[in-house]
Amino acid sequence: MSDMSEAERLVEALLFASPEPVSEARIQQLLGTRAEARAVLARLKARYEGHGVVLESSRAGWAFRTAPDLAAELAHIDPRPRRLSRAALETLAVIAYKQPVTRAEIEAVRGVAVSRGVLDQLLELGLIAPRGHKEVPGRPVLWGTTPRFLDVFGLASLDDLPRLEEFEEGLFAAEGAQREDPSGA
Amino acid sequence: MSDMSEAERLVEALLFASPEPVSEARIQQLLGTRAEARAVLARLKARYEGHGVVLESSRAGWAFRTAPDLAAELAHIDPRPRRLSRAALETLAVIAYKQPVTRAEIEAVRGVAVSRGVLDQLLELGLIAPRGHKEVPGRPVLWGTTPRFLDVFGLASLDDLPRLEEFEEGLFAAEGAQREDPSGA
């Protein structure tokens, strides 16, 4: 089924079994005078073009790698329920209550920078979406929540989001006193 | 350079990236309804015939391995000696042929006590595993071989083991002379 030379077979096996990338010099050493490493590597690389595995060379040497375009499909599927990180939850809360809002405004409320990853995560989950640009220098993106956000949190509309005032003397006051002022009194 | 289908590329990449053999069921799961795992594996196996790396299958699953004929040239990659002692090999042979089998039964065949070390070594190598208890006084552990045993010794299934009678048959002299150390005679 194959027209592979012995040299090519040997190099293929060597690169497959080696725990690290292999230098061309090392490959030439294995081949001895039987063949020229560079030529063998070129043939082998061409042979694997279009495969699910590709032959790559880097400064470290030559190695087989799975084709990058397959990474997503090969990903280990982790079916455990996901929770939002504290940063994501805070960011989402600011967007929900202050929308439409720029990243800088979110940062002002949270008091810390909002990493790109957090916004990406919320975007990917379909909880937020861009809502145009704010007409100030730099025209930053304005963020808002999506219908999916309402779905996920079981809200009929954004008006159903509890307002701070509604809780002012209730639950929150008690909780706040308890939480905010450990040094107090 | 290649006429590979996406399904074949995907299976190739998965098998390359997996340290352990992958079951056909797992491969079918990856492919979903796009293709039939068995057919894709057959094509892939044929494609690699004559290569320095070949596609193997056993009860343990499917895996790429270097072609056995290149062993001598690749010996330097992992120079750790992987010798099984004669006692370990004989014990393994008894377990392979007589499984499930108790330690006492192994000892009866070999005419000598089986040291704890030998069983530990085989266990540690993943070649044998307990298979319940024999319902006799003392309820001794029954031992059997694992899928890894098949993988390690390049057997598709236990049916690939020659029948024990084949080893018994024929005149000892002829076979024995062939097998024994040439320095003998």
Place this chain on the structure above:
Amino acid sequence: MADGLGVSAAEDEVLTVAVAGFSGPLDLLLDLARRQQVDLRHISVLELVDRYLAWLETARRLRLALAADYLVTAAWLLYLKSRLLLPPPANDPEAAEEAAALRGRLVALDAIQRAAAWLEARPRLGRERLPRGMRERLPRRRTGPLRVELAELVRTWFHLAARDQRSRPLVLATSRPLSPEEALQHLARRLTGHDWHELAAFLPPLGPDPFARRAALAATLVAGLELARRGEVELRQPEPFGPVWLRRRR
């Protein structure tokens, strides 16, 4: 291998013991039996007993330390031999059965040893057949359901809002532009003599940030204009977009 040494003379047998080491009396018996060069199922047990005793005698002469079971086996073999040799009608049918059982055990052990040798000769994983050497880490795709609660979101917002009202967190400015007031003070301090100087020469020490530098330059220009308005300095710019020069008025 233990059974690999063809041995005929006593001296060679010493070698066998010393080099190979049998794994027990049955293994030794099998080795001796193989030397009869006949099918193990038809081996002469009498001859085998003699060979075993001869081997043991050699070992004893050479003061080799032997495990006790070799001697126990020797005693059993001697007894078996004596029963096998009884003439009819006194002969012992059980002795014949025991001899047959011994042959059976030798056949079984022989088969297992051959099976072990067959396994040993298989192209073994990690020896003749190598697995992929490199460990590739496949990415992880999280597919589980999103677990969130409205209460958690609301609580988070309330805490943020409360923090916003009561105590804004201290924000440390990493780079703050130079204010015109600061530029004015700085410029006033640095103005000595009555020579023309480029405006840029009056900038305070700045980091590498180009925006901070431009902001500081702008603030210093404003400061210069303010001083000119007060009649304390003169400014000029010989060419459009060129450097601005400044000197203290006489």
